[in-house]
Amino acid sequence: MTTLRVAWLFARRGADDRSTVLLPVIAFAVSSLLLLVVAGGAQAFFSWRDGDAFVYQALAVIALALLVVPLVGLGGSAARLSARRRDDRLAGLRLLGASPTMVAALTVIESTGLAVVGTIAGVVLYLPVAPLVGLIPFRGEPLGAAAALQPGGVALAALGVAVLAAASAALGLRSVVVSPLGVRTRQAAPRVHWIRALIAVVVVAATYLVMGALQVFDGALVVLTVLGIGFGGSIAVLNLVGPWVLRKIASGQARRAATARRLLAARAVLESPKAAWRQVSGVAMTSFMAVFAGVGVGILGMAGDGGDDQSRTLLADIRTGVVVTVIVSFLMVACSAGVNQAAAVLDRRDLYVSLDRIGMPVGEMDAARSRAVMSPLRVTTIGSALTAAIVVFPLAGLSLLVAPLTLLMVAACLAAGVLLVWAALRATRPVLKHVLAETSPTL
Numbered sequence: 001m002t003t004l005r006v007a008w009l010f011a012r013r014g015a016d017d018r019s020t021v022l023l024p025v026i027a028f029a030v031s032s033l034l035l036l037v038v039a040g041g042a043q044a045f046f047s048w049r050d051g052d053a054f055v056y057q058a059l060a061v062i063a064l065a066l067l068v069v070p071l072v073g074l075g076g077s078a079a080r081l082s083a084r085r086r087d088d089r090l091a092g093l094r095l096l097g098a099s100p101t102m103v104a105a106l107t108v109i110e111s112t113g114l115a116v117v118g119t120i121a122g123v124v125l126y127l128p129v130a131p132l133v134g135l136i137p138f139r140g141e142p143l144g145a146a147a148a149l150q151p152g153g154v155a156l157a158a159l160g161v162a163v164l165a166a167a168s169a170a171l172g173l174r175s176v177v178v179s180p181l182g183v184r185t186r187q188a189a190p191r192v193h194w195i196r197a198l199i200a201v202v203v204v205a206a207t208y209l210v211m212g213a214l215q216v217f218d219g220a221l222v223v224l225t226v227l228g229i230g231f232g233g234s235i236a237v238l239n240l241v242g243p244w245v246l247r248k249i250a251s252g253q254a255r256r257a258a259t260a261r262r263l264l265a266a267r268a269v270l271e272s273p274k275a276a277w278r279q280v281s282g283v284a285m286t287s288f289m290a291v292f293a294g295v296g297v298g299i300l301g302m303a304g305d306g307g308d309d310q311s312r313t314l315l316a317d318i319r320t321g322v323v324v325t326v327i328v329s330f331l332m333v334a335c336s337a338g339v340n341q342a343a344a345v346l347d348r349r350d351l352y353v354s355l356d357r358i359g360m361p362v363g364e365m366d367a368a369r370s371r372a373v374m375s376p377l378r379v380t381t382i383g384s385a386l387t388a389a390i391v392v393f394p395l396a397g398l399s400l401l402v403a404p405l406t407l408l409m410v411a412a413c414l415a416a417g418v419l420l421v422w423a424a425l426r427a428t429r430p431v432l433k434h435v436l437a438e439t440s441p442t443l
Contacts, residue, residue: 023339023346024111028118029125030335032161034328036126036149037133038064039157041324044138044146055314056138061228062292063325108166115165119158126154136324138317200241204387207234212394234391238284238384243273245383246376250276253375261364264355265371268348279344279373280380282336283417286329287384290413293322294406295396326413333417337424341373342431349435356436366432370425377421381414 045053045060130148137143149157207230250269257263269276297319345352355365389401400406 023343024114025118025121027335027339028115028161028165029121030331032119032122032158033125033129034332035157035161036122036154037129038328039153040130040133040147040149041136041143043149043153044143047146052139052310052314056317059318059321062231063321064228064232111165112162115162116158119161122161123154123158136320138320140313194244196241196244200237203233203237204390207231207391208394211391231391234387235285235288238288238387239277239281242277242281242284242380245379246276247273249376249379260360261368261371264365264368265375268368268372269376275344275347276372276376277380279337279340280377280421282333283377283414283421284380284384286333286417287381287414288388289325289329290410290417291385291388291392291401291406293326293413294409295392295400297322297409298396298400298403298406330416330420333420334424337421338427341421341424341428345369345428345431345435352432352435362433362436366429369432373421373425377418381418385410385414 042060042064045056048056134144134147135142136147210226210230246269250266250273254263254266254270257266352365356362393401
């Protein structure tokens, strides 16, 4: 009962803290909505049993692997939004004598509660969206009711989001429970080990070899499983190695910084490479997906309008799938960029208020904030696209990867992703001004 009373006390926040509640709720709502849409579309494909069904199911597996992993990552990011403020409160309780069990319970209750509220909002949004998804044509006719998840599937997806939130919150507890004073005083920045890079290289190399030998696998289910694990695993290692790469680059930038904005930007990345990665990870996933979308467009360009009716229908469906995948990916990027940029300002409000008090202009702070995002963004877009090219090379070949339509599609997707992040930075300027308008830093 004591734990529940403390949890209720934490939930009764002032007006200045409402945004720290609203942001993760929005992220959970959008991630839940997109997860339900993607799952519904895949369900429609796997309900087919004719001879051509395998081709569509293979394409659905690739789309799922390209979208579900980053969607789950967005849900995990939502569970960690404003984690510094939560850690400060819980560390304060630990210093006052609260037990590790109470700290763990409070963390799980708070994150799971926000996830449940956001997921319910996502389900409510899905109800009018599901019929629209059913209007998307494949094989010459709309998907119809087959693209709408049954109540059991919706409940399972909602439960999965809540479990993800609870697990993400529990995994972030170790620093608070072990060293509450270190969390309060922010003595140590989180470390990112080089072993992440080694794991990423091994996974990408293994995926390349497996994709090259895909024809030796027997059975449709085995091939679909290999495709899903290969593409999904490659995307997952991007999340694994991304923070390590950003930390190495930021370390060099901090040593060579000649201006205040460059030093502040590099130190912002070094403060939490994982947080810096989360701000650009949406574009990393889009860059990865852009290569596959480009290859699909390249296939359409090489095939042209020739062939029989069945071939033309398949090409038209590939075009539709590419468009749907790109749209869902950009919705994910827009949500991830906007929420993470606003959360970054709120998590560093003490720093910005302190810089304002010593006389740093708002424009300089905003320039440093932009550089702390756009610099990692350049590395992320190029690295993710190259990783995707390595993975897809055994399936598509060099001719498709360097085809003009492929390169044009990749360039357009990357430009759109960068533009979304830049727009999110511009949109969060009022958040920074609101923070600077506060009379005192948050303790």
